[in-house]
Amino acid sequence: MIKWKIFKQGVFEELPLQLGVFPFGIIYGVMAIETGLSPLQAFLMSSIIFGGASQIVFLQLLSSGSTMGIIVTSVGAINSRHFLYSLSMLEFLKSLSLKWRILLGYLLTDEAYAVSIRKFMNEPNKQFIHFHLLGSGITLFLSWQLSTLTGIFLGGDLPEFLDLQFIIPLTFIAIVIPMIKSISTLFVVISSGFAALICKNLDINFWIILAACVGIISGVLTSKMDKKL
Amino acid sequence: MIWTTIFLCGLVTFLIRFVPLSGVLTKEIPPFLKNTFKYIPLAVLTPIIVNDLSIIQNNNLYLMDNYKLYAAIVAIVVAIVSNNILVTIFVGMASFLIMSNFSNI
Numbered sequence: 001m002i003k004w005k006i007f008k009q010g011v012f013e014e015l016p017l018q019l020g021v022f023p024f025g026i027i028y029g030v031m032a033i034e035t036g037l038s039p040l041q042a043f044l045m046s047s048i049i050f051g052g053a054s055q056i057v058f059l060q061l062l063s064s065g066s067t068m069g070i071i072v073t074s075v076g077a078i079n080s081r082h083f084l085y086s087l088s089m090l091e092f093l094k095s096l097s098l099k100w101r102i103l104l105g106y107l108l109t110d111e112a113y114a115v116s117i118r119k120f121m122n123e124p125n126k127q128f129i130h131f132h133l134l135g136s137g138i139t140l141f142l143s144w145q146l147s148t149l150t151g152i153f154l155g156g157d158l159p160e161f162l163d164l165q166f167i168i169p170l171t172f173i174a175i176v177i178p179m180i181k182s183i184s185t186l187f188v189v190i191s192s193g194f195a196a197l198i199c200k201n202l203d204i205n206f207w208i209i210l211a212a213c214v215g216i217i218s219g220v221l222t223s224k225m226d227k228k229l
Numbered sequence: 230m231i232w233t234t235i236f237l238c239g240l241v242t243f244l245i246r247f248v249p250l251s252g253v254l255t256k257e258i259p260p261f262l263k264n265t266f267k268y269i270p271l272a273v274l275t276p277i278i279v280n281d282l283s284i285i286q287n288n289n290l291y292l293m294d295n296y297k298l299y300a301a302i303v304a305i306v307v308a309i310v311s312n313n314i315l316v317t318i319f320v321g322m323a324s325f326l327i328m329s330n331f332s333n334i
Contacts, residue, residue, distance in 0.1 A: 020315070023314075023315055024314065027318075037231065041231055044235070045239075048235055048236060048238070048239035049235065049238050049239045050239075051242055053274070054238070057273070057277065058235075058238060060277055060281070062231070064280075068230070068234045068237070071238065072237045072238055074273055075238040075241065075242065076238070076241040076242070076245065077269050077273045078270055078273055078274070079241075079242045079245050079246075080266060080270075081266055081267070081269065082242075082246045083245045083248070083249060084263065084267075086245070086247065086248070086249035086250050087254075087258065089249075089250065090249055090252065093250060094250075094252055098251075101247070101250045101251060102247060104250065105243065105246045105250045106246065108246045163325070163326075163329075165281070166281070166300070166325055167318060167322065168277070168281055169277070169278045169282060169297070169301060170300075170301070170317065170318045170321040170322060171314065171318055172275075172277055173278055173301060173304045173305055173308055173317060173321070174304070174308050174314040174315075174317035174318060175270075175274060175314065176271060176274050176278065177305060177308035177309055177312075177317075178308070178312055179270065179271055185267075185268065185271060188268045188272050188275070189271055189275045192271070192272045192273075192275045193275045193276065193278070193279045195276070196275065196276030196277075196279040196280055197279055197284060197285055199276075200279075200280055200285070201285050201288065207276070207280075208273065208276050208277065208280075211272070211275075211276040212272040212273045213272075214272075215268065215271065215272030215275065215276075216265055216269060216272045219265070219268035219271075219272070220264065220268070
């Protein structure tokens with residue numbers, strides 16, 4: 001039962017990460033109800049999109065009245081990093097059937113990738129390693145659904161004075177700050193931040209996309225002089 | 230409308246995760262393009278943070294008594310020191326509540 005053993009290893013290595021994932025899912029669930037989604041919409045979004053930060057971006061843009069095009073583009077942009085994860089896993093998974101690759105592609109998130117790519121690279125016998133990603137992916141999936149449900153139940157009952165909308169920028173600060181690891185990433189943050197101030201003030205409705213482009217371009221331009229911070 | 234948006238976001242996200250695994254991409258991704266990917270999440274999330282802090286309101290800089298801005302600065306410091314999402318949210322929220330409720334005393 002080597003498959004089962006590798007699957008279980010994936011599950012157990014994924015579990016500690018749920019300390020961070022579970023509260024985040026609760027926050028998402030609460031926010032979704034506060035934003036005015038129905039409980040069913042809030043719950044199913046967690047399996048249809050299945051991406052934490054992007055779901056909160058969805059809520060933020062929806063509540064500020066953005067168009068469907070802007071929301072879909074922004075969610076895609078947030079999740080675009082998974083493209084690189086998927087690319088780096090191709091060499092380990094390319095012999096699998098299409099069904100397997102669809103399932104594992106669906107389950108490929110930050111937390112599952114982080115745990116399973118290590119196994120993929122370090123395990124000498126590569127025959128059944130995909131069961132590791134199945135284990136870590138399913139664990140994260142179940143935890144995300146369960147924490148979303150918990151948040152949905154809490155949703156309406158929280159005291160008014162908490163001003164929960166403020167959790168969104170705080171969450172993003174907590175995500176963004178550790179990502180600033182070099183001069184160029186610092187430039188991305190500063191320039192996209194300033195661009196957002198200016199664009200928003202000019203009442204450009206695709207301000208977020210425009211500001212993001214300014215950030216990406218200045219990151220690329222400064223990447224030559226990159227140093228670790 | 231909301232359902233359509235949710236489904237489209239789900240489709241786009243799934244394709245991002247699945248297309249490289251599907252093996253349809255035969256050409257190597259140029260390193261220049263790979264390099265831009267790592268900047269995208271930062272470049273999208275930062276404008277949302279800035280916007281939520283309402284630093285500009287009605288064409289005026291809003292810095293005085295902007296408790297969200299002050300609390301965000303506290304959260305940035307906490308994020309640098311603790312590197313922990315929950316601690317950052319908790320301290321940021323607590324400092325915002327304290328400032329906005331006790332500012333008149």
